[in-house]
Amino acid sequence: MSGPQESTSFAALRGQLQEAAAAFAGGPDVLEGILLGLVDDVDRAVREPLEIFPVCHHSPASATAMARRLREKQPKVVYLELCEDMAPLLTELRNCRLPVAVQAFAGDVDGFPQEWAPLSVVAPITEASAEYQAIAYALDTPGVELVLVDRSADHVFQWDSRGETGAEDGEAPEEPEAALHGEAVGVGIGDLRPRFAELEEHLLRHGKVRHWSEWWHQYVEVPLGDGAADHDTYRQVMFLIGSLFRRLAPGDGARVRVDEDRERYMWTRMREHMGATGTDPADALYVCGAFHAASRVAEFGVDGSDTFTVSPRSGSTWQYGLIPSSHAAIEAQFGLAAGSVSIAATEWAKSLKRTRVQPYRLAGQTGGKKRPAKKAATTQRAHVSAVPAMDSAAGDRLSGFLRRPPVIDTLDEAELLGWSVDIVRAARRNGYLASTADAIAVFETSILLAGMRDRAKPTPYDFQDAAVTCIEKDVVPGRRDVRRLVEIMMGGDRIGQVGYEALPPLARDVHDRLAPLGLKLQQRGVQRALLDMASRPELRACSDVLWMLRRLMPHGTARPIMGERKLGERSVQESWDVALGTHQRALIELGYEGVSIEQVLEQRLRRDAYGPRATTATVLAAVEDATLYLGSRRLADELGTHALKVLATERSVDGAPEVLRRVRALLAYYRTSEPVLPAWIESFVRTGYAHYCTLLPTAFRDEEATVGQVAAMLGFLFSMESLALSLGCDRAQLELAVAQSHPEDPSKTALLWAARVQLGTLSRAELRARCDGLLDNPLVVPSYPRYLSGFVHALEPVPGLADVVVEAVSNAFGRLPDSVLLPWLPLLITTLRSGAADLAPLLIREAGRIFPGRLEALDAWVPPWRAPVATSGAVRADVGRRGAELLPAHPATCDAVADLLGCTEGWARPGGPVGAARSGVELLAAHPATCDAVAELLGCDGEWAAQADGARSPGASLTSRHPATSVALEALLAGG
Known part of the structure; x- marks a missing residue:
């Protein structure tokens, strides 16, 4: 068909269908209207002056017919059903290995619901597809223009009735094989499949096939792709199938409206182009899916009405690119059977060899076989001479095609035998106990299955069923089953x-x-x-x-x-x-998000920090990433300042543990790498100190606040206390917050006791007495594990209580009978594991320090909390003697300690007058933190004795808490 047809008669076909309708229905009814309507659709499409070429998605028969028609007609303009805004990318296909997909991507959504973001539309392209043949012809033939006429990617989502129907051309897949396409909406040419479920079920059942891909291969691909169907027959058959599926589709208003709007859009764009360029319809070719070819909208045809108005695009910013695709991704996205696209690629190669059609291929295309130019030219001349001239007045080809008996394709024994040998070889490599007998069985079973399904030649699907039956035997020893092995053997999941x-x-x-x-x-x-x-x-x-x-x-x-x-x-x-x-x-x-990964990372960090769901912890994480990956002090300071604002708006303590962890890490980093702390982190510590002091009483009472979160708050307050006080905070605010806290939960109660010990309002002796009281009360014993959980969490803000926690656990195991201990022992273990797993190492190290390291020493071992207190003068003299020996040995250290303790009167040398220096007890009272540090340096970790006379001097409380340190310091400062 070299030009438009002015008169095409389908009278004979109409008569046949009327007789068939009368025979089936017993008289004229709806069936007759449907059948005659199919003929009208075909007649209308055939008579259109602009030649319509209907295709099916990834169909070898369509690709072969397209390549043949392009070489014969040589159109000057090719109108292609593809998103019009994807046109600039098509030239880049020559730099890719097919299959690939053209993608439109929008990360910034404007005009669509935010939950849809990001928006993504993909159009996969394979070599065995009609659209690729049209694209390759248009791009590599001088003087040919390629015009994409389908709605833009923006209109795909404008017309998307999400929640009512799915995506128009393909649902966003959930199969793992579709990972290459992500959650994109798939668009393509020729989405040809019945939308009437009962019709598809009827075709599959009577066609003796398992799925739609097999039906299409057997009843459409084979008859149209065997070379016997000329161009007019191909067009009319595809028009008929498209009209049938369209007329029998459910009357879904949203889906029908989208289909018709797409057709109005495409015909409007084509008429606009022909009017602007003066293109003669006889020199153009319109490539579209068969479903849209037989359209009944008023805008159909070059003489259609111009009543459709294209809506403007939204404000979304669209980016375009090519992404790799694969056969499995295409199958999953468009609902095709697994392996069908791979089988189609194999059939495409066989069809080219059988029909001697020379396909189009983009110059420089990677991933394909190189064909010698001389041979290709000879093949092309031979093909053109073999193709009969198309009659511009060609009439009804459907009647003859429908009456023609199915072509009996002779059995290719060599091909089937090769398949059988290859699948057995692949099965043995994958762990199956397959043998030559299995190859023979697969060969014979394939022929048997084809005969049962009224096929003279086994199809790849028959062979696949036979291989599963004869080799797999319900056992899959390896990672791949036999069905997957057949798919790989037939071409595999080719990845672009x-x-x-x-x-x-x-x-x-x-x-x-x-x-x-x-x-x-x-x-x-x-x-x-x-x-x-x-x-x-x-x-x-x-x-x-x-x-x-x-x-x-x-x-x-x-x-x-x-x-x-x-x-x-x-x-x-x-x-x-x-x-x-x-x-x-x-x-x-x-x-699509930027021109460098640094720019993209900065954008994402800002998006995370300034997002509506951003918390203080997420902003601090962004600060850490900006420092870690970008080394940007500017961005870190900006995000850190924003963290202050977010912290001030938070009214919960959910993120307190993460905030504590990240602030500690950032403080440690800045203290070691910067000469001074950044202003934002000083403000953060000052603001956080006041903020958590305010929330502390509420958090202790709040049932939803966990003990770990409250412990993190206290950890922030105690660990940042020295810095916060130096920045102007008031410690009385913390003391008042702790005094106002009255928890009811046992774990939070234990945590509060630990906080009071840290503040000095509760002594260790009183804390031990309270723990003993809990064990003495039979009503409290069942909840004792929860108290222990609180004590373990207290190691975060008060790590110096590790010995008290070990003592509390040991007393429970030592005092409670087995009848009481064993029932709550599992609860104790699970509580510690789930709530304080990261603090357990500190507890274990303390236990390892206290308990004996050898079994034989256990009998004579006395726990430190039960050891007699050494208060004799001999011990004091011994400690003083040790201190006196340290003074001449470490004069620099002694001077440094003197400076720390504020001793300005000078030190008494050994043998000098006693009392020449300031009293050690007074120094202890003035510098308790230094006292604790020196105690660790001197190794004074034994039990302390209270003052014998019971007098309460200014350092009495410290002396009772740290007598060994007091004695050592007095010896150091007074010279023994």
Whole structure:
């Protein structure tokens, strides 16, 4: 058909269908109207002056017919049913290995519900597809214009009735095989499948097939792709199928409206282009899905009405690129049977060999076989001479095609035998106990199944069923079953690749910066990279890129094996597992957000910090990442200042543990790497101190606040206390907050006792007495594990209570009978494991220090809390003698301690007058923190004796708490 048809008669076909309707229904009824309507649709489409070429998605028969028609007609304009805003990317296909998908991506949503973000539309393209043949012809033929006429990606979502129907052309898949497409909405040419479930079930049942892909292969692909169907027959059959599925589709208003709007959109765009360029319809070709070819809208045709108004696009910012695709991703996204696209690719190669059709292929296309130019030209001339001239007045071809008996395809024994041998070989490699007998069984069973299904030649689907039956035997010894092995043997899950030149600037920048590693970054799979920054300093830049990729990309893209990056720490040697080629789609989508990974990371950190759900902990995490990966003091200061505002608005303590952990890490980093603390972190400590003091009484009473969260608040207050007081905070605020706290939960009660010990309002002796009272009360014993949980959590704010906690646990095990101890022992273990697992090491170390290290020493061992108190003068003299010996041995240390304690009157040397220096007891009273530190240095950790005379001097309370330290210091300061 070289030009438009002015008169095409389907009178014979109408008569046949009327007779069939009368025979089936017993007279004229709805059935007759449907059947005659099919003929009217075909007649209307055939008579259209602008030649319509109907296709099916990823159909080898459509691709073959398309290549044949393009070489014969040589149109000057090709109108293609594809999103019009994807046109600029099609030239980049020559830099890729098919299959790939053209993607439109919008991260910033404007005009759509925020929960839809990010928006993504993909149009997968394979070599065995009619759209690729049209694209390759138009782009590589001089003087040919390719015009995309379908609605834009923005209109895909404008017309999306989400929640009522699905996506128009394909639902966002959930299968893991569709990972290459993510959650994108799929669009493509020729989504040809019955939308009437009963019709599809009827076709499958009477066709003796399992799924729609097999039905299409058997009853459409084979008859149209065997070379016997000419161009007019192909068009009319596809028009008929599209009209049938359309007329029998459910009357879903939203879905029908979208279909009709798409057709109005496309015809409006084509008429606009022909009017603007003066294109003759006879020189153009309209490639669209068969479902949309037989349209009944008023805008149909070059003479249709111009009543459709294209709505403006939304304010969303769309980015465009090519992403890798695969056969499995296409199958999952468009609801095709597993392996059907791979089988179609195999059938496409066989069809080209059988029909001698020369396909179109983009110049420079990677991933395909090179064909000699001379041979290709000879093949093309032979093909053109063999194709009969198309009659412009060609009439009804459907009647003859429908009456023609099915073509009996002779059995290709060599092909089937090769399949049988190959599948047995693959099965043995995957752990199956397959043999030559199984190959013979598969061969014979394939023929048997084809005969049972009225097929003379076994199809790949028959062979697949036979292989499963004869080899698998309900046992899968390896990772792959036999069905999957057949799919691999038939072509496998071919995965496309986007070439370097087609990558966005960010992706090319990543490849360039990682080039010193010497890896094949485009290659799929995991590669090991070894970085020795000591001998090759230039690899530090690669290390920075890898750490940022680990932060931004999906898990597995860049995985550190050796080396770590923490605040203030940099490894000199690192080992990485890099799989950049496997996650190429994610890298390309990352390129939609910026031109460098630093820019993208900064944008994401700002988005996390300034988001509506941002908490103080998330903002501090952004500050840490900005320092860790970007080394940006400017960004860290900005985000840290924002953390102050977020903290002031929080009224819960949910994030207190995370806030405490991150503030401690940042403080430690700034104290070691900066000359002064940043202003924002000083303000944060000052604000946080007042903020948590205010929330403390409420948190103790709040049932939803866990003991770990309250302990984190106290940890912040106690660990930041010295810095907060130096910045102008008032300690009385903390003392008042603790005094106003009255918890009811046992674990929080124990935590409050520990806080009071830290503040000095509760002595250790009183705390021990309260623990003993709990064990003496039979009504409290069942809840004793919860008290212990509170004490363990108290090690976060008051780590010096580790010995008291060990004592409390030991007393419980020593005093309680087994009848009481054993029932709550599991509760104790689970409570400690679930609520204080990170604090258990501190408790274990303290227990290891207190308890004897050998079994034989256990009998004579006396717990420190039960040991007699040494208060004799001999002990005091001995301690003083040790202190006197330390003075001449360490004069510099003695001077430093004197400065710390405020001793300005000078030290008494050994043998000098006693009392020449200030009293040690007075110094202890003035400097309790220094007293504790010196006690640890001197190893004075024994039990302390209270004053014998009971007098209460200014340092009496300290003396009772730390007598050994007092004696040692007095000896040091007074010279013994």
